[in-house]
Every structure is written in structure tokens, then in C-alpha cells.
Amino acid sequence: MVKILITSIIGAMGFLIHKFLIDHIIKQKAQLREMQSYLKSMANIIANPGNDMNNERNDIKNKLRDLSAELTAKTESISIYSLLALIKIVKDRSKINATCEDLIRLSNSLFEETKIQGFRNVDILKRVGKRLGISII
16 A cells, blocks of 8 residues: 555656656757757858848748747746756756847847848857857858
8 A cells, every 4th residue: 555655656746747847848958959940941041131032031030039939938937947957957047048139139130231240140140059059050
């Protein structure tokens, strides 16, 4: 009887840990993979801002903002985030916040048709990749 009770308690704890912690970590990691894939596929357009392809640039602008908002939301949904970041299970919150800011920065710069802005966007893409340990450019 005691074994059944202990097994039930351990099973319930495992379920709760999975439901309220591991699921959220998995969702954040999936969001990071989606962001990496999107930035990689759109890097050429992001690195070459201008006034051409306005519809496509608007879509990219909106998607970058959505990625930023979704990453913020998925990060905020993880309980005991600071502890998990300390033991390197998740990315440091400051890196996530800086990445979200950079995504907004990129979304605001897609229509500035200057070479300098193009270089800035490339630097931002590289910084995001380095910060998160992912390959973008």
C-alpha cells in the first residue's frame, strides 16, 4: 500500500513538473528554432533594407514583431526562470530580452534605404546569433 502511494505521489510530481515546467521550456526552444530559421531565410532582405518589395517587407516587419512578442511570452511562462538560467537549462533572460529588442530594431529598419543601415542590420543579425549560440549568417 505504501509503495502504491509513493509511486502515485512521484508520478503526480513528474506530471506536474512536465506540465508546468518542461512543456514551457520545450515551447521556448521551439520558438528559438523558428526564429533562427526565419532570420536565416530572410537575412538577405533584412541585410538590404529599401523601399522595394513593400508588401514582403511589411510581412517581414510584422513577423519580426510577432517573433519578439512570442519569445517574450514563452520566456515569461517558464517558472523559476532565474534558477534554470543559472544552471544553463535556458538562455539567460538578459540575452532573451536583448534579442527581443533587436528583433524590434530590425523590424523598424527594413525600409531605411542606406548602406549603413544594411551594415547595422547585418551586425544585429550576427549579434543575435552569437548571443543565442545559433547560426544565422
